[in-house]
Amino acid sequence: MADSEQPQAQNWNAFVEQWNEQFLDALEDNVEAQAQFVESWSETVGEMSEEDDVSDGVEGYARAYETWMDASKQMVDRMNDTLEGEDVELEEFRDIWLNTANEAFKDVMSTTAFARMTGETVGDVLELQQQADEASEETLRTLGFATESDVLEVGDRLVELERRQHSLERKLDRVLDHLEE
Numbered sequence: 001m002a003d004s005e006q007p008q009a010q011n012w013n014a015f016v017e018q019w020n021e022q023f024l025d026a027l028e029d030n031v032e033a034q035a036q037f038v039e040s041w042s043e044t045v046g047e048m049s050e051e052d053d054v055s056d057g058v059e060g061y062a063r064a065y066e067t068w069m070d071a072s073k074q075m076v077d078r079m080n081d082t083l084e085g086e087d088v089e090l091e092e093f094r095d096i097w098l099n100t101a102n103e104a105f106k107d108v109m110s111t112t113a114f115a116r117m118t119g120e121t122v123g124d125v126l127e128l129q130q131q132a133d134e135a136s137e138e139t140l141r142t143l144g145f146a147t148e149s150d151v152l153e154v155g156d157r158l159v160e161l162e163r164r165q166h167s168l169e170r171k172l173d174r175v176l177d178h179l180e181e
């Protein structure tokens with residue numbers, strides 16, 4: 001009986017060791033992601049000029065950082081519970097990180113600094129889109145293809161021609177009516 005317990009204990013030890021390694025890898029990845037987030041946020045906040053936006057952005061980041069630290073503590077607590085024999089589902093670990101990510105993003109995205117930066121980014125993207133549209137239209141025109149503005153112009157001219165035709169038809173009908181009288 002002691003011999004059969006030894007392989008089970010080895011399997012359990014291997015399982016726990018693998019789980020610990022995965023947990024540490026996930027924790028390391030999370031800390032790395034947090035560091036990248038901090039670096040990115042710091043660069044962005046550093047570029048901002050309005051003091052209110054800066055303080056609001058820093059406060060949002062601080063709330064997000066606190067949220068991540070709370071999640072790390074929850075993970076350690078639940079891992080300790082698991083090591084003490086409590087049955088903790090893997091989904092609970094996933095849920096802690098997913099919920100934390102949502103909360104941290106809310107903390108950051110609810111700031112005026114984030115709204116300002118998002119607005120600037122959207123403005124930049126729209127400007128780039130306008131430039132790309134102009135470049136593609138110029139390229140099509142150079143190659144002898146009809147562009148969107150050409151097609152719209154032809155459509156406008158057709159509508160105007162139809163309007164004039166209907167106007168002439170009405171006048172012609174009145175002239176014919178007078179002639180028949």
